[in-house]
Amino acid sequence: MSRHRVLVAITSSAGLLAAIASLGAQTETDSAKSARHDKEAADLAKQAQNPVANMVSLPLQYNYYTGGGLGSTSELILNVQPVLPLEINKQWLLISRTVVPFTSVPIPLPLADTGRRTGTADIQEQAYFTPAKPGKVTWAVGPIFSFPTATNNVVRTGQWGLGPTAVALVMPKTWVIGMLVNNIWRIGGDNHGVPLNTFTLQPFINFNLPHAWALSTAPLVTSNWSAPSGQRWTVPLGGGVSKIAHVADQPMNFELQYYHNVEHPRNAGSNSVRLEAAALWPTTSAKAAKEEEAKTIAAKKKASKEGGKNE
DSSP: OOHHHHHHHHHHHHHHHHHHHHHHHHOOOHHHHHHHHHHHHHHHHHHHTOTTOSEEEEEEEEEEEESGGGTTOEEEEEEEOOEEEEEOSSSEEEEEEEEEEEEEEEOOGGGOSSSEEEEEOOEEEEEEEEESSOOSEEEEEEEEEEEOOOOOTTTOOOEEEEEEEEEEEEOOTTEEEEEEEEEEEEEEEOOSSSOOEEEEEEEEEEEEOGGGEEEEEOOOEEEETTSOTTSSEEEEEEEEEEEEEEETTEEEEEEEEEEEEEEOOTTSOSEEEEEEEEEEEEOHHHHHHHHHHHHHHHHHHHHHHHHHHHO
16 A cells, blocks of 8 residues: 555544544533533523523513403413613623513404404513622613504504613522512503503512422503503412423423402403413623632632631
8 A cells, every 4th residue: 555545544534533532522411411401490590580680581471361351252462572681881781671462352242243353562662771790689770662563453552652660689599589660651652542651560479499490470460540440450469380491402481370360450351371481591791600600609618618627
């Protein structure tokens, strides 16, 4: 065999071995993958419960309303709610939360031939300014906008809306406890019905369990200040469970909750079921902060042990 062929054979063999070694290094065993998923799910549990976390997410929230003023019919709302954190500088973040509601609303048959109207409701945009490195209390404030984008005439307002919105929460041990509040007023547009003046209060309590399970409640208390007295408030009571899991290699947050409206307008439902699936993408800066926090905790533990030995 010529020297040239020998060199070609050696080079080819070396390349093949390198490729096999690289493939072996990249191949993850099922147990290692499962351990990585468990750790990732545990790390994401509290972040997923924080409305202004430094994390990209795409929640799809399905709400089913029945009973009460709806009688034997039902109202369906699918909220598509992308959340996008934007880094202003090292001190501040801007969290964009958009709510795009797809609705299917029943109508009394004498008023319509189909008995139901479907389409989008007005889109809302929430913009929160929050510290990039929150303390014991995480807080965020900003404006909330409502745009007259509805294609469903039953829920159409035709009005532009603006108001303040705020979030505050704490995370003691296994708990995530907080509240979201806002109010939207009409600032322009055509008035299809009553002037836009709506209030929203959403307290949320999460108790985290092992394996990324959690018990949770997040009732959406609302008031339409423009409605007649006695027809303004919707006050739900209830709760449910949530779980961080992986679909293939994508972390997801799944949630199931039930609420009973102890107070609601005459034509609204008295019971609701909320189903939510949210894809989660932690940002690079959030991952770096988590790693830095883990290093700091490890260093403190090491220093504490060494101090004990010296004594």
